[in-house]
Amino acid sequence: MSDDNCIFCKIVNKEIPCSKVYENEKILAFLDIAPVNKGHTLVIPKKHYETLLDMPDNLLAELMKAAKKVAKAVIKVARTDGFNVIQSNKATAGQVVPHFHLHIIPRQTNDGLKFWPQGKYEEGEIEQIAKDISALL
Secondary structure, three states: OOOOOOHHHHHHOOOOOOOEEEEOOOEEEEEOOOOOOOOOEEEEEOOOOOOHHHOOHHHHHHHHHHHHHHHHHHHHHOOOOEEEEEOOOOHHHOOOOOOOOEEEEEEOOOOOOOOOOOOOOOOOHHHHHHHHHHHOO
């Protein structure tokens, strides 16, 4: 299953080249062409799934195992012990390519990468939100 307009599906189908670092029958990992830091790698399922919620549990587990293997190699090559694993869902959350993917980003001290600001809950709000989420699980 693939999406004819998806750039990652085109990479999987070898219509677009990539700098592949890992591949098995279900998963592909390749260097991001616009890296945050050198070694920034994307890990994707070969089959097209848009978000985390679309991924079958067994494939998600396999993909995470592959990501762990890739991350170990990335941090060794980047000569660091720090890295981020980032995954965004839908454009609202910053997903640019609508094909599930993990970013493995090696980090260096003082590399300038910043993340979102931290907010605060109003009094009693954290308990209510936790209750509302728990009720749906």
